[in-house]
Amino acid sequence: MAGGAASGGKAQTDTYKEARTLLLLPSWLVLGFFVLIPVFMMLIYSFLTKEFRGGVIWEFSLAAYDQFFFDRGLFGDDAPSIEWTYINIFWRSIWQAGAATIFALLIGFPTAYFIATRPPNSRQMWVFLVTIPYWVNLLIRTVSMKFLLRDQGPLNDFLMGIGIVDSPIHIINTDFAVQLGLFYSYLPFMVLPIYAAVERYNFSLSEAAADLYASKWQTLRRVLLPAVKPGVIAGCILVFVPSLGSFLAPDLLGGAKNFMIGSLIEEQFKGNAGNWPFGAAASMILLSLVLIVLMLSARQQNKGEGV
Amino acid sequence: MAIVEDRNIIAVDVQNAVKRYGSFTALKTISLSIKDNEFFTLLGPSGCGKTTLLRIIGGFEELSEGAISLFGDEIAKLPPNKRPINTVFQNYALFPHMTIEENVMFGVEMRGGSKAEARQRASEMLDLVQLTQFASRKPSQLSGGQQQRVALARALAPEPKVLLLDEPLSALDLKLRQAMRYELKEIQRKAGITFIFVTHDQEEALTMSDRIAVMSSGELQQLGTAREIYESPHNTFVADFIGETNLLEVSVDALSGGSATCHLGGGHELICDEVKGVGVGAKVHLSIRPERLTLSDTPMEGASLSGVVRDNIYIGTDIQTIVDLNEGPQMVIRTSNSDRGNKRIFEPRSPVFVNMEKGAARLLAD
Numbered sequence: 001m002a003g004g005a006a007s008g009g010k011a012q013t014d015t016y017k018e019a020r021t022l023l024l025l026p027s028w029l030v031l032g033f034f035v036l037i038p039v040f041m042m043l044i045y046s047f048l049t050k051e052f053r054g055g056v057i058w059e060f061s062l063a064a065y066d067q068f069f070f071d072r073g074l075f076g077d078d079a080p081s082i083e084w085t086y087i088n089i090f091w092r093s094i095w096q097a098g099a100a101t102i103f104a105l106l107i108g109f110p111t112a113y114f115i116a117t118r119p120p121n122s123r124q125m126w127v128f129l130v131t132i133p134y135w136v137n138l139l140i141r142t143v144s145m146k147f148l149l150r151d152q153g154p155l156n157d158f159l160m161g162i163g164i165v166d167s168p169i170h171i172i173n174t175d176f177a178v179q180l181g182l183f184y185s186y187l188p189f190m191v192l193p194i195y196a197a198v199e200r201y202n203f204s205l206s207e208a209a210a211d212l213y214a215s216k217w218q219t220l221r222r223v224l225l226p227a228v229k230p231g232v233i234a235g236c237i238l239v240f241v242p243s244l245g246s247f248l249a250p251d252l253l254g255g256a257k258n259f260m261i262g263s264l265i266e267e268q269f270k271g272n273a274g275n276w277p278f279g280a281a282a283s284m285i286l287l288s289l290v291l292i293v294l295m296l297s298a299r300q301q302n303k304g305e306g307v
Numbered sequence: 308m309a310i311v312e313d314r315n316i317i318a319v320d321v322q323n324a325v326k327r328y329g330s331f332t333a334l335k336t337i338s339l340s341i342k343d344n345e346f347f348t349l350l351g352p353s354g355c356g357k358t359t360l361l362r363i364i365g366g367f368e369e370l371s372e373g374a375i376s377l378f379g380d381e382i383a384k385l386p387p388n389k390r391p392i393n394t395v396f397q398n399y400a401l402f403p404h405m406t407i408e409e410n411v412m413f414g415v416e417m418r419g420g421s422k423a424e425a426r427q428r429a430s431e432m433l434d435l436v437q438l439t440q441f442a443s444r445k446p447s448q449l450s451g452g453q454q455q456r457v458a459l460a461r462a463l464a465p466e467p468k469v470l471l472l473d474e475p476l477s478a479l480d481l482k483l484r485q486a487m488r489y490e491l492k493e494i495q496r497k498a499g500i501t502f503i504f505v506t507h508d509q510e511e512a513l514t515m516s517d518r519i520a521v522m523s524s525g526e527l528q529q530l531g532t533a534r535e536i537y538e539s540p541h542n543t544f545v546a547d548f549i550g551e552t553n554l555l556e557v558s559v560d561a562l563s564g565g566s567a568t569c570h571l572g573g574g575h576e577l578i579c580d581e582v583k584g585v586g587v588g589a590k591v592h593l594s595i596r597p598e599r600l601t602l603s604d605t606p607m608e609g610a611s612l613s614g615v616v617r618d619n620i621y622i623g624t625d626i627q628t629i630v631d632l633n634e635g636p637q638m639v640i641r642t643s644n645s646d647r648g649n650k651r652i653f654e655p656r657s658p659v660f661v662n663m664e665k666g667a668a669r670l671l672a673d
Contacts, residue, residue, distance in 0.1 A: 207367055208400035210387040212414030213465060222413075226404040 039287070046280035054274045064281035086264070086282070090289070093260040096175060096250070097243035100182035101190075104239045105232070107183075108190030112231075115191075116198035123199070130191050138185060142252045145181055146172060149253070173255035181249030182239075189238035197231025198224075233297050241290050261286050316343040316378070318469055318501040319364060324373035326359050326525075333359045335525040336373070341469075341503060342518075343378075346495050348504045350512040351522035352548070358473060360522075361505045365471050366390050377468065388417070393462035394471040398478070399454045401446035407433070407457050408442040414465035425464075432460035435494065452483045459491075463498055470495075472504045476511065488514050509549050513537065521545050537596075543671050546594035553595045553638045559587055559670075567670060569593060573634030575612045579668040592671045597641040599667035602628060602651070602659045610668075612661045614638070616653045626652060630661055 046064050048056040066072075071083040115126040133141065148155050149171045156168035171177050205227065209219040225232070247262030254260070261282065268279025319341040326334040334356045341347045349357035362368040364375065366387035375383045382390055393414065402410050411432050412425035420428070433439045436456035446454055455475055462470055472491075476484045492515045495502045506512055512519050513533040521528040521536060521544075529541045540546035547554055557569040557577070567581045577593065585591055606613070614632040621627075625641045632638060638661055642652070653659050 202398075202400065204396055204398060204400040205402060207387070208394070208396055208402070209413070209417075210367075211365060211392075211394045212461070213388045213417035214413070215388060215417075218417060223402055226402075 042280045042283050046277055046284050048277050050275045050277045053272045054269070054276060056276050061277065064275070064277035067278055068281055068285065089259055089264055090261055090285070092175075092258075093244055093262075094289075096178050096258075096260060097182065097240050097246075099175075099179040100186070100243045101236050101240045103179060103183040104187050104190040105236060108187055108235060109194055109232070112191045112194035113198050115195050116201070127192070127195065130188055134188055138248060142181055142185070142248050145184060146252050149177055149180070172253060173258065175254070175258060178250050178254040178258050178260070181253040182243040182246060185246065185249060186239040186242055189242075190235040193234040193238065194228060194231045197228035201227050230301060233301060237294065237297060240293065244290065245286060317341070318343040318345070318378060319503065320374075320376045320379075321360070321364070322374045322376075324360065324363065324375065325371045326356070326363060326368065327371045333525055334363075337522075337525075337527050339520055339527060339530060341501060343501055344499055346492060346502045346504065346515055346517045348506060348512040348516035348519045349522060350506055350509060350519050350548075351528075352507055354524075355522040356525040357505045357507075357522050361394075361471050361473055361503060364469070364503065365392055365394050391468045392471060393465060393467040393469075394473065395455075395458045395462045395475045397473045397475065399446075399458040399475075401454055401457055401461070403446055406443050406445060407438065407449070410446065410457060411461045411464050414461060418465045420465075428464050429460075432464045435463070435497065436460045452479055452487070455479060455487065459494065463494075467500065469501045469503060470498070472502060474505055474507070476506070477508075484511075491515060513549070521548065523548070539669065540594060540671065542673050543592045543594075546592070546669070546671055551597055551639070551641075553597060553600075555593045555595070555636050555638075557591060557593045557670075559585055559589045559591065562587055569668075569670070571612070571632070571635050573632060575632055575635045577610050577612075577663075577668050578665075579670055580666065582670040582672055584672040585670055591673075593668050594671055595638075595663060595668045597627065597639045598625070598643070599663060600638065600640040601662045602630070602640055602642070602653055603662055604651070604653070604657075604659060606660045607662045609665060610663050612638075614659060614661060616655050616657050616659055618655055619652060628653065630659060632661070 045056055047060055047062065049059040049061040049063065051057050066080075067083070068086050069083055070080040072078050072080050111130070115123055115130070118126055147153055150156075151168040151170060151172070155171075156165075159165045159169065160167075171180075201224065205223050206219050209223045210216075214222065244260075245262045245265075247260065247266045250258055250260040250263050265279050265282050265286070268274045268276060268282070317340045321337060321339050321341075324334055324337045325332070337356075337360065349360060351357045359368060363370055366382070366385060366389075370383050373383075374381060377390065377392065402413065405413070408426070408429050411429035412422075415425035415428045416422065429442070430439065433442055436459055438453060438456055438460065441449060441453065441457075446457065449457065455478070458475065475491075476487050479487060488511060491502075491504075504512075504515065513536075516533060518530065518532055519536050520530045523544050529536055529545045531539075536545060537549055540549065543554065546552050555571055557571055559567050560570050560576070561568040562581055565581050566578050567585065569577045569579060571577060571593075579593065602616075603611075612632050612635070614630040614635070617629040617631050617637070619626055619628050623644070625643055628640045628642065630638050630640060640661060
């Protein structure tokens with residue numbers, strides 16, 4: 001076609017190929033030892049037979065997956081029907097993590113936008129301020145949140161003090177408390193990638209949109225959001241994925257009935273009551289879910305950059 | 308889009324516009340009227356306030372004081388999306404995630420047009436800028452010149468009453484820039500609307516504009532046609548900024564019958580037209596365009612200044628000769644290469660006389 005189109009990125013001759021292999025070696029070793037081997041071990045464990053005092057017997061078995069998906073009655077000899085207990089736990093986990101992600105997006109996006117639109121020399125300070133609470137251990141933060149939210153805690157004292165409510169709002173041990181805990185645990189993982197994307201955003205695009213009769217809302221939806229979408233998707237993944245497997249917030253803020261996948265898996269490896277193959281199988285199912293989410297988002301990203 | 312013949316309707320009227328940023332005043336009380344269907348240029352060096360004025364007209368900056376109206380309606384308080392004015396941005400600001408067609412459709416849709424209408428309008432505009440075959444590409448797949456034309460099509464598509472152009476050619480290479488000048492002028496004629504063009508390139512301004520406003524340090528220096536500004540500059544800044552000139556310090560010795568006799572130092576004298584505000588004894592500047600001077604080896608009738616050739620510089624279309632006037636200032640004389648046969652080129656160190664026709668020298672009030 002006539003007219004020179006911008007030249008595409010051609011594969012360059014790799015001058016530093018050897019150095020690159022060498023430099024990547026430590027990463028590969030760490031990844032192999034601490035990620036790939038443990039995951040592979042879990043995969044194997046999930047197909048083994050359970051030992052009653054924890055641990056496994058090296059004998060192939062599908063019992064763990066069977067227990068997850070099928071109910072065979074108390075003695076295991078009924079006709080199999082779908083076991084909803086664990087699927088429901090998974091489903092609730094997805095819902096809880098999803099809600100936390102949406103909260104984080106609603107709070108994190110304006111925060112990130114605010115930081116990215118400050119004068120350049122003060123942005124670092126704002127980013128620093130966002131990260132300060134995260135210097136404190138997650139367990140301590142979650143425990144203090146429990147203290148803040150409980151019926152006789154400062155939040156309810158304050159609300160009753162200014163007369164908004166007459167009796168304490170019951171927050172602790174609800175779904176909402178878990179969502180709040182997860183949201184708070186992972187908020188910076190939403191703010192930082194979006195901040196990075198908005199900072200790179202060319203604000204004259206917003207001016208151009210306003211010039212072309214777009215309202216503020218239309219500018220946000222049609223121009224700004226598509227431009228910073230990679231940052232938003234990255235932020236959502238970084239909040240959603242750890243929320244899905246988290247067990248601190250659900251345990252401490254959700255109480256016994258707000259069980260999530262993380263707690264379910266944790267239980268299987270704790271003390272003598274555990275069931276290692278079942279915990280491993282649940283982990284594998286969780287991992288598959290996460291991989292599906294990642295693959296879907298990767299496909300979205302590719303479409304966004306499509307030609 | 309009919310060709311509007313009446314050239315006296317005022318499109319944009321700026322009255323006593325002042326813009327301050329803290330203690331810095333970017334615009335100092337500027338008033339100007341831009342006519343309908345006019346190619347109007349704001350010309351000046353960087354930092355002169357021309358882009359600020361353009362952004363005020365577009366609605367991206369607020370006036371500190373003053374008023375601005377569009378075809379009689381006050382618009383100073385309207386946000387950009389409520390003004391029937393569109394802009395071609397310096398860096399084009401094309402939406403990278405949209406195709407060329409979607410970019411051009413955007414303004415029409417946002418203005419309330421249907422998808423079909425927007426598509427129709429986009430195809431007309433892409434036709435106008437000859438980019439129809441690129442409609443489904445993304446901006447990053449186009450060259451700078453093509454992106455520039457997309458920006459133009461996008462800004463014209465919603466049928467604005469006035470089009471603002473913020474140094475749109477500055478990112479292009481010389482050849483393309485020159486070609487685009489004629490294309491822009493042609494598109495303005497076809498669109499039949501007012502173009503307000505911002506540039507620091509005086510050649511661009513001279514070739515395209517119906518009228519030019521020369522600005523410097525937040526003030527309007529002169530407003531006029533290309534010819535008026537080039538041939539009758541109001542002040543030293545305009546004379547110096549537009550084209551090349553010999554700017555000489557002179558003192559006025561006598562005034563008589565509309566003529567002023569000026570003293571250049573070294574006994575050289577010149578007679579030029581009297582200018583308001585310049586009296587006897589005034590120390591002022593005098594501007595003489597190099598192409599209006601000729602060289603000879605004997606004094607000629609009228610003003611003829613003696614000097615010695617310092618150097619000849621070949622610059623393609625012309626030869627530039629630098630002459631040191633005897634005990635006086637230096638002057639630059641341009642001799643066109645087209646009629647070289649008729650004119651002598653004087654070697655360095657040869658004595659010469661610098662001659663000028665009457666009216667070539669212009670006194671400047673400040």
